[in-house]
Amino acid sequence: MLVENKLAEDQLAKVKKFTLLRGIWRVGNGYWRSQEKKYAGLLLLAIISLTAIDVYLQVWLNKWRNIFFNTLQDRDLAAFFDSIFLWLILTVAALAVTVYQRYLHQILELKWRTWLTERFIQEYLHSKKYYYMHISDNSIDNPDQRMSEDVKLFIELLLKIFIWFLYTLGILCSFIIILWQLSGSFSLSWQEWSIVIPGDMVWIALGYAIMVNLIVAKFGQSLVHLNFQQQCFEANFRFGLIRLREYAEAIALYTGEQRERYLLKGYLKKVYDNLYKYINRQKVLDCLIFCLYRGAEPLPYIITVPRFFSGQIQLGGLMQITAAFDRVQKSLTFFVGWYKELAKLEAIVKRLANFMDMMEQMRLVGGNSAIRVIASPDMTFSVEGLNVRLPNGKLLIHDFAMKLQAGDSLLITGPSGCGKSMLIKAIAGIWPFGEGCTRIPHNQQCLFLPQKPYLPEGTLREALLYPQSGLTCPDEEIVAVLKKCNLNDLVELLDDRENWSHILSTGEQQRIAFARAILQQPPWLFLDEATSGLDEATEKRLYKMLRNELKTTGIVSVGHRSSLLPYHDKILTIKEKGGWALVA
Numbered sequence: 039m040l041v042e043n044k045l046a047e048d049q050l051a052k053v054k055k056f057t058l059l060r061g062i063w064r065v066g067n068g069y070w071r072s073q074e075k076k077y078a079g080l081l082l083l084a085i086i087s088l089t090a091i092d093v094y095l096q097v098w099l100n101k102w103r104n105i106f107f108n109t110l111q112d113r114d115l116a117a118f119f120d121s122i123f124l125w126l127i128l129t130v131a132a133l134a135v136t137v138y139q140r141y142l143h144q145i146l147e148l149k150w151r152t153w154l155t156e157r158f159i160q161e162y163l164h165s166k167k168y169y170y171m172h173i174s175d176n177s178i179d180n181p182d183q184r185m186s187e188d189v190k191l192f193i194e195l196l197l198k199i200f201i202w203f204l205y206t207l208g209i210l211c212s213f214i215i216i217l218w219q220l221s222g223s224f225s226l227s228w229q230e231w232s233i234v235i236p237g238d239m240v241w242i243a244l245g246y247a248i249m250v251n252l253i254v255a256k257f258g259q260s261l262v263h264l265n266f267q268q269q270c271f272e273a274n275f276r277f278g279l280i281r282l283r284e285y286a287e288a289i290a291l292y293t294g295e296q297r298e299r300y301l302l303k304g305y306l307k308k309v310y311d312n313l314y315k316y317i318n319r320q321k322v323l324d325c326l327i328f329c330l331y332r333g334a335e336p337l338p339y340i341i342t343v344p345r346f347f348s349g350q351i352q353l354g355g356l357m358q359i360t361a362a363f364d365r366v367q368k369s370l371t372f373f374v375g376w377y378k379e380l381a382k383l384e385a386i387v388k389r390l391a392n393f394m395d396m397m398e399q400m401r402l403v404g405g406n407s408a409i410r411v412i413a414s415p416d417m418t419f420s421v422e423g424l425n426v427r428l429p430n431g432k433l434l435i436h437d438f439a440m441k442l443q444a445g446d447s448l449l450i451t452g453p454s455g456c457g458k459s460m461l462i463k464a465i466a467g468i469w470p471f472g473e474g475c476t477r478i479p480h481n482q483q484c485l486f487l488p489q490k491p492y493l494p495e496g497t498l499r500e501a502l503l504y505p506q507s508g509l510t511c512p513d514e515e516i517v518a519v520l521k522k523c524n525l526n527d528l529v530e531l532l533d534d535r536e537n538w539s540h541i542l543s544t545g546e547q548q549r550i551a552f553a554r555a556i557l558q559q560p561p562w563l564f565l566d567e568a569t570s571g572l573d574e575a576t577e578k579r580l581y582k583m584l585r586n587e588l589k590t591t592g593i594v595s596v597g598h599r600s601s602l603l604p605y606h607d608k609i610l611t612i613k614e615k616g617g618w619a620l621v622a
């Protein structure tokens with residue numbers, strides 16, 4: 039279909055244009071413009087201030103090294119104990135700063151995560167996007183994982199990297215100044231030209247860090263892609279396990295264990311293969327990082343020791359220089375240590391941005407649907423020029439039209455797979471693929487009873503009144519309806535909390551759906567093979583009850599059995615090649 043192809047192209051173009059910063063902004067900026075922005079801003083400010091204090095304490099600890107080692111060299115016991123006391127004060131201060139910085143960091147993480155997850159859930163449920171994603175051809179994998187795991191990791195990693203970046207920047211700026219002050223100089227001469235360059239240690243640290251960053255960036259690039267794939271494979275494997283649990287009974291009845299093992303093995307193999315590649319790549323990177331870090335350790339000693347031996351600096355100075363060099367060098371190679379985390383963040387941001395794009399596209403699928411759903415000027419339910427299509431554009435039903443008054447009933451029949459379920463969904467206004475117009479009486483509730491009813495977790499009473507959360511109904515009325523639907527055994531269980539869709543038989547669930555319809559008295563009722571699990575006598579009884587209890591309700595049913603004919607005054611037969619015939 040044209041809309042779908044266009045959406046797929048847009049999707050591809052967006053993935054190609056993806057950059058990490060743009061992706062982070064897209065996923066994360068909403069929170070900082072939300073109602074919580076002031077509180078979040080204060081928290082962030084407190085965290086940044088504590089980070090700055092931490093940097094300040096580190097600078098002091100560096101100065102302390104100079105003092106401490108000089109007391110050793112001078113064999114000055116009183117000064118030695120003074121320096122130990124200073125160390126104690128600095129350590130206690132560092133402890134308080136670290137603990138509170140971490141505490142506030144976690145609070146911010148929690149608030150942001152809750153906000154963002156709620157936002158995703160709200161968006162996902164809005165305009166039936168969850169449903170369009172479910173029926174679309176080019177949808178994304180595992181939206182559930184994206185809303186739970188990916189959102190959590192996104193915020194965890196982003197805040198961690200941001201705070202570390204600030205901390206490292208603070209350390210870098212402070213220690214570059216210290217190192218510059220403590221450094222010696224070197225001279226370059228060529229023919230009669232000679233130039234003295236101060237800050238030898240700073241230049242060496244800088245040169246070394248550039249080299250390390252370039253090497254690691256080259257080797258680490260493939261980790262981003264492997265990480266992205268890993269998240270998908272892990273999610274697919276988890277989804278396979280969930281399906282096994284969900285369809286446990288059917289699989290057991292088919293004795294499909296071997297086939298399931300084969301499928302799960304397939305998912306697991308992908309997880310294993312990709313992780314194996316990742317681990318191998320990581321091994322090379324770890325080896326490189328280790329060599330590059332260790333390689334830098336003797337550098338400051340080698341360069342500074344001549345000044346120490348010649349008496350230009352004391353032992354404390356030597357120790358302070360090496361510590362400062364270590365700090366500067368490590369800060370400059372920040373990217374190296376965080377490459378793994380950045381790779382992970384990039385993969386997660388891609389998945390979340392991709393999910394947001396898909397939700398946007400699903401909004402368009404709903405909003406741009408050429409099946410217009412408009413309010414009917416009177417109490418009639420009508421359809422005009424309706425073409426029903428598959429998501430790929432294939433036409434199933436051509437130019438359908440009908441008009442129903444309140445209390446009318448229509449039965450849709452036809453061979454299996456001809457498009458009856460899609461037609462009833464299109465009439466009810468939830469199938470977006472096709473063209474035409476559906477007029478639904480303004481503000482009138484349409485209740486849909488599918489072949490497999492949905493019973494939410496909770497009490498049986500809540501399941502009966504679903505989706506009306508605020509609806510209350512006297513017990514006598516509920517009991518009477520349950521009895522009419524031949525569900526006497528459930529009367530005692532009204533307030534029991536169970537996973538009803540696992541406990542009740544398909545026929546019982548279908549009878550619950552009928553009870554729901556009687557209790558809620560909707561003006562329009564759609565039944566898609568809603569009695570397929572029932573014997574003919576029960577089906578007859580329930581339809582009779584529907585007609586008696588819901589006299590003004592318009593009913594549209596899909597069904598195969600001829601026993602349904604007497605309960606409907608119009609019969610629609612779907613024929614081959616999109617044809618149809620309506621008999622009143």
Ligand SMILES: Nc1ncnc2c1ncn2[C@@H]1O[C@H](COP(=O)(O)OP(=O)(O)OP(=O)(O)O)[C@@H](O)[C@H]1O
Pocket residue numbers: 172173174428429434453454455456457458459460461
């Ligand atoms: N989300 C979907 N994406 C692509 N094709 C679909 C989708 N849902 C259903 N189909 C296909 O559309 C066709 C019509 O499906 P539909 O469920 O409307 O048939 P039906 O007439 O109700 O069949 P039955 O009587 O067996 O329930 C089928 O060939 C089905 O495979």
